[in-house]
Each structure stands twice: as structure tokens, then as C-alpha cells.
Amino acid sequence: MGQYLAVNTVEKRFVYGKMRWPQNGLAALIPPNWRTRDSVAVEIIREYSASELLGKLYIIGVGGDWTPASFAAIEQLEWYKFYLKLPQQALDAGTMAFSMEGSGDWKIMHFRAESDATGPYVAVALQYMGKPALTAS
8 A cells, every 4th residue: 555645735825014094093094194103924825816915914923933823912913902993994095005005005804713724813804995095103
């Protein structure tokens, strides 16, 4: 009988960037006063089209390594606190975005809890908005 070796040949695809949101809440939208902070990575899980995707969110952990994000971890981050305060109309208008390196701004459609073989994580749904028209401060 022969022996078989199972090899996982699936390569993970990551994109990197920053979360962008108005500095002083919704009142700061006119004129736009955007800030960036908290670099994040997104492992692309599903691509629904060239302009929509679902990804596994990663943040930089205590040791400086990328780690899958949990809701307990992102609840402490300013951009997620801002996200939780947004009314649905602001979300629909793309008030908050993931600014992907080399691509542009991606509207955050929603966050949700998911899990895989490595455990639970935060998933993020993104929709392409275009090149950033606003400058980060």
C-alpha cells in the first residue's frame, strides 16, 4: 500500500491599509476632515465581483505580529467605536472606509463574527468606492 501526503496548496491573499473616518463625527463631514489610524490587513475570503469582497480582518497584536481580529480587540480601537455610533444612513453614504494600499477607498458594508479552523474572527464586507478624494490629516 502506498502512502499519501496531503499538502495544503491554498495560498492566502492579503490586502493592507488603514481605516478612515471623520475626525469629529458626522459634523466633520463638511468640510471633510479625515484621519487614519490602526493599520489593518484583510485576508480575502470571497470575491463577489471586482468591486465587492468579504475578508478576514487582521490587526497588529501586542508582539507586533498580524493576528486575526476579535470583537473584544477591535472594540478598543477608535475607528470601531466610531463605526458603532454611525446611523445606517451614514454607513450607506460611505462615511467610513478601508483605505486599501494601491487601490483606493472601500466602503465598509458590515462586520460580522465568523470562524474557521483557526478559531473565531471578525469578517468585514467591503465595496469599492474609488480613489480617495479626501486627504488624511
